[in-house]
Amino acid sequence: MKRLIASVIAVAALIFAGVAGDVYSQKPASGQRVGATLAAVPVSLSLPLKDGSVKFLVIGDTGTGSNKQKELADLLLRYHGAFPFEFALMMGDNLYGSEKATDYKNKFEDVYRSLLDQKVKFYATLGNHDESNQRFYEHFNMNGEEYYNFKKGGVSFYCLNSNYMDKKQVKWMEDKLAQDTSEWKIAYFHHPPYSSGGKHGSDTELREVVEPIFVKHGVNVVLAGHEHFYERVKPQKGIYYFISGAGGKLRPGDVKDRSPLTEKAYDADMSFMLVEIVKDQMHFQVISRKGETVDAGVLPNQRKKTSAAAK
Amino acid sequence: MPIRSASAIGATLTLCLTLALPASTPAQTTAAQSQSAQPVLSAKDKQTVAAFDKRVKEYVKMRERVEKKMPKLSKDATPEQIEAHKTTFQERMMAARAGAKHGQIFKPDIASFIRATLKDEFKGRDRAELRETVFEAETQGVPVRVNFAYPANKEAVEMPPTLLLRLPQLPKQLRYRFVGRNMLLVDRENGLIVDYMTDALP
Numbered sequence: 239m240k241r242l243i244a245s246v247i248a249v250a251a252l253i254f255a256g257v258a259g260d261v262y263s264q265k266p267a268s269g270q271r272v273g274a275t276l277a278a279v280p281v282s283l284s285l286p287l288k289d290g291s292v293k294f295l296v297i298g299d300t301g302t303g304s305n306k307q308k309e310l311a312d313l314l315l316r317y318h319g320a321f322p323f324e325f326a327l328m329m330g331d332n333l334y335g336s337e338k339a340t341d342y343k344n345k346f347e348d349v350y351r352s353l354l355d356q357k358v359k360f361y362a363t364l365g366n367h368d369e370s371n372q373r374f375y376e377h378f379n380m381n382g383e384e385y386y387n388f389k390k391g392g393v394s395f396y397c398l399n400s401n402y403m404d405k406k407q408v409k410w411m412e413d414k415l416a417q418d419t420s421e422w423k424i425a426y427f428h429h430p431p432y433s434s435g436g437k438h439g440s441d442t443e444l445r446e447v448v449e450p451i452f453v454k455h456g457v458n459v460v461l462a463g464h465e466h467f468y469e470r471v472k473p474q475k476g477i478y479y480f481i482s483g484a485g486g487k488l489r490p491g492d493v494k495d496r497s498p499l500t501e502k503a504y505d506a507d508m509s510f511m512l513v514e515i516v517k518d519q520m521h522f523q524v525i526s527r528k529g530e531t532v533d534a535g536v537l538p539n540q541r542k543k544t545s546a547a548a549k
Numbered sequence: 550m551p552i553r554s555a556s557a558i559g560a561t562l563t564l565c566l567t568l569a570l571p572a573s574t575p576a577q578t579t580a581a582q583s584q585s586a587q588p589v590l591s592a593k594d595k596q597t598v599a600a601f602d603k604r605v606k607e608y609v610k611m612r613e614r615v616e617k618k619m620p621k622l623s624k625d626a627t628p629e630q631i632e633a634h635k636t637t638f639q640e641r642m643m644a645a646r647a648g649a650k651h652g653q654i655f656k657p658d659i660a661s662f663i664r665a666t667l668k669d670e671f672k673g674r675d676r677a678e679l680r681e682t683v684f685e686a687e688t689q690g691v692p693v694r695v696n697f698a699y700p701a702n703k704e705a706v707e708m709p710p711t712l713l714l715r716l717p718q719l720p721k722q723l724r725y726r727f728v729g730r731n732m733l734l735v736d737r738e739n740g741l742i743v744d745y746m747t748d749a750l751p
Contacts, residue, residue: 342631371631371635441707443712444709444710
């Protein structure tokens with residue numbers, strides 16, 4: 239009850255401080271699916287572009303080598319000109335089909351050559367279509383590991399292997415998270431613990447194991463792929479969940495209508511997600527292959543908020 | 550740009566109420582239980598698992614002997630180096646295990662133990678989705694044969710974490726993998742099927 243009262247007080251404080259309006263109030267109204275894509279539009283950035291912020295790309299299920307993947311990559315490059323993200327998180331299924339040397343080139347290197355030339359670092363996670371040997375690939379920056387962590391500014395990133403969440407990995411994750419005092423903790427892996435997808439849906443088995451650990455150790459954000467669409471899930475147990483799995487494939491119309499999980503979803507075209515973390519705020523913008531901004535907003539660091547409420 | 554609106558306030562309330570959830574939730578309890586829900590093994594089962602572990606370790610030792618004679622793959626390898634390493638590793642392991650037969654690692658006793666574990670894990674309506682995932686995966690055409698390569702262009706079915714926590718743990722070089730109702734033991738680097746057991750899934 240005390241927690242509830244504290245939260246209500248916190249809400250009132252946020253509203254009057256003018257912060258509340260920045261949360262979950264994007265157009266179109268939350269809970270609705272964005273409609274058909276618009277014609278090509280110029281680069282339109284809604285991120286703050288602050289000096290010293292942590293700027294990155296989130297893109298998933300890319301590895302087809304298709305023309306559409308390349309079209310999206312071309313648009314991505316244009317956005318990189320306006321929003322110079324330093325690195326990219328890949329949500330898995332980095333290489334569909336065979337994984338010969340030519341596949342690495344056709345499905346990744348050639349597609350993102352310009353970004354690689356501009357020293358954008360890609361940090362990959364493994365999907366169900368990826369071989370473990372990808373962890374040795376120079377441009378995936380996995381350092382020979384199927385799961386790993388790294389830090390950028392005040393943000394800790396945890397790349398997990400959701401294909402094979404065994405005891406060793408669970409222990410590694412718990413140990414690392416327990417020692418981590420970063421302001422932001424972001425976990426990313428292929429299979430989404432929450433999803434409104436018709437084909438796959440929520441990975442409840444995975445969720446059963448990882449979510450309590452995330453909650454216990456203050457993970458702020460979880461990013462996933464696997465589903466070939468974009469979805470921002472309503473916060474679950476205080477954690478922000480996103481799916482960005484339409485970087486190379488699309489499953490049109492797969493998001494279930496009126497899903498209670500959906501805060502915002504987009505399954506009409508391929509998409510990528512740009513993120514900028516500025517102190518206690520995480521800004522995000524999701525852009526479709528045709529240049530339409532299909533979701534955007536600002537999320538507060540919920541862990542700091544609960545601390546403030548508790549005081 | 551964001552707008553301040555009634556829906557925004559409502560959403561914020563929702564967020565804060567979400568954050569106001571008690572520290573211990575049912576999901577936490579479930580996971581904690583599942584992580585600690587290691588079945589109490591009988592003396593016979595312990596013996597069975599220990600013997601299985603020993604056979605697995607013997608495979609790993611043999612594999613290490615083969616791998617040591619190969620150039621080490623760096624942590625920033627090129628695609629050509631990755632492909633060459635996998636191909637060479639496959640060829641050498643296939644030669645080294647030329648006489649390997651089905652059931653040498655998954656002997657009948659451990660196969661029965663695993664079947665029972667899977668049966669328990671897969672029972673109930675809540676596991677229907679899990680079965681669906683396994684059976685709908687794009688694994689048609691995978692050769693269920695010892696010392697054959699798991700095709701790179703075939704999907705690897707995600708191993709349910711709650712199940713992995715209950716199965717005998719494997720060294721990092723090996724993986725359990727489902728293909729239909731069969732369970733395979735696959736080498737994660739060279740992609741070879743080390744052994745398999747049929748009718749693993751109920």
